[in-house]
Amino acid sequence: MTARFHNPVDTRYGYGSLKELVSLTEGQNVALVIFPEARGLGLVDRIQGLLGDRLVYIIEDVQPNPDVAQLRSTYERFWRDAADCETVIAVGGGSAIDTAKALIVGTETGTFDELLALLATGKAFEPARSKALIAAPTTAGTGSEVTPWATIWDSGSQKKYSLHLDCTWPKVAIIDPELMLTVPAGVTVSTGLDALSHALESIWNINANPVSDNFAISAIRDILECLPQLYRDLSNKELRSRMALAALKAGMxxxxxxxxxxxxxxxxxxxxxxxxxxIACSFTLPLVLGLAWGQDEARDRTLQQVFGCDLITAQSQLRAFLHALQVKTEFTDYGVSAKEAEEIIAFAMQGARGKNFIGSQAA
Structure with missing residues (x-):
């Protein structure tokens, strides 16, 4: 069987690579989407210094897990006041990049509710207009800079929307580990574990292929070794670089x-x-490893390249890794009863992402 791997993102990696913004945006009007603390860190001024007059619009009130309640007004202001921007630069974690991906998808009317209605169908659609996206992550974990997906939350209705169009692939990803030096311990761990989950999830996956496996195995090995060290030495430039590269590989x-x-x-x-x-996508990794093990010989061989041949030892290693990072690994640790956990797992198996799991057919 022929394996196919495709990623259209022009990726720039290395300390100081944020300066690439200058050549990448030459002659363009640019909008910036960035996290609220960035101005206090001097990052907004730094980007303004790089871009000068071409930076004409800034959104800096990005919230974690972008929710429709806040996105609606941000989206409609953006399309009203920054319609002439050719490029949007997203600088931040997954929430900033997801927010930017939602913003660049223009509707006929310029209203956010029209976008939600299109997303609610669950089908691909051709946007009325769109803008180019440059993504520069400030955390090592999201992978959003090299993927087309964005998650939009509706906490009021207890729903989420998944955005995935050709135009939501970033045009360019800039992975500059210098941007990650000030990330606090909790966020460093949480985003690093998101990257670990991305890599493992790509292995116990019906869509896995030898190319994605190579990226995943390398990412997992690096994260298992590097993240506990970085947790104890947050200002270590070499460790920040290794985690940035590991998260990029997991994203790929x-x-x-x-x-x-x-x-x-x-x-x-x-x-x-x-x-x-x-945390939500990583605390179950030892459990899901157990559910995946034995489902597919090829997948087992790939997992065993990382964990060895004994499942119990593999799960113990993964739990010990998580516990060392102060992450609890049982549903009950988060106030979820055994019965509720069974219901959550059964429901998750039926979701679009759950159906990618190699054990979903046997469930």
């Missing part, structure tokens, strides 16, 4: 496979229990 892996069961479970844990995404 799942850019072709999508995620699977752990992420499907995470959506319920975030909506119902308010768990941050990186």
């Amino acid at each position: 892996a799942f850019s072709n496979t999508k995620t699977a069961l752990a992420h499907s479970i995470s959506y319920e844990m975030t909506l119902r229990y308010g768990l941050p995404h990186g």
Whole structure:
């Protein structure tokens, strides 16, 4: 069988690579989407200094897990006041990049509700207009800079929307580890575990292929070794670089496979229990590893390249890794009863991401 791997994102990696913005946006009007703390860190002024007059619009009130309640007014202001911007630059974690992906998809009327109605169909659509996206992550974990997906939340209705169009692939990804030096311990862990989940989820996945496996295996090995060290030494430039590259590799892996069961479970844990995404999609990894093991010989061989040949030892290794990062690994640790956990897992198996899991057919 022929394996196919495709990723159209022009990727720039290395310390100081944020300066690439100058050549990438030459002659363009640019909008910036950035997280609220960025101005206090001097990052807004730094980007303004790089871009000068071409930076004509700034959105800096991005919230975690972008919700329709806030996105609606931001979206409609953007299309009213910044319609002449050719490019949107997203600088931040997954929430900033997801927000930017929602903004660049223009509707006929310029209203956000029209976009929601299109998303609610669950089908691909051709946007009335769109803008180019440059993504520069400030955390090592999201992978959003090399994938087309964005998650939009509706906490009021306990729903989520998944945005995925040709235009939501970033045109360019800039992975500059210098942007990650000030990330606090909790966010470093949460986003790093998101990257670990991306890599593992791309392996126990019906869409896995040898190319995505290579990215995933390398990412997992790096994260298992590097993240605990970085947790204890947050200002270490070499460790920040290694985690940035590991997260990029994990993003490349799942850019072709999508995620699977752990992420499907995470959506319920975030909506119902308010768990941050990186923790919500990683605390079940030892459990999901056990559900995946034995489902497919080829997938087992890939997992065993990382964990060895004994499942119990593999699960123990993964739990010990998570516990060392102060992450609890049982549903009961998060106030979820055994019965509720069974219901969440069963429901997650039926979700779009759950159906990517190699064990979903046997469930």
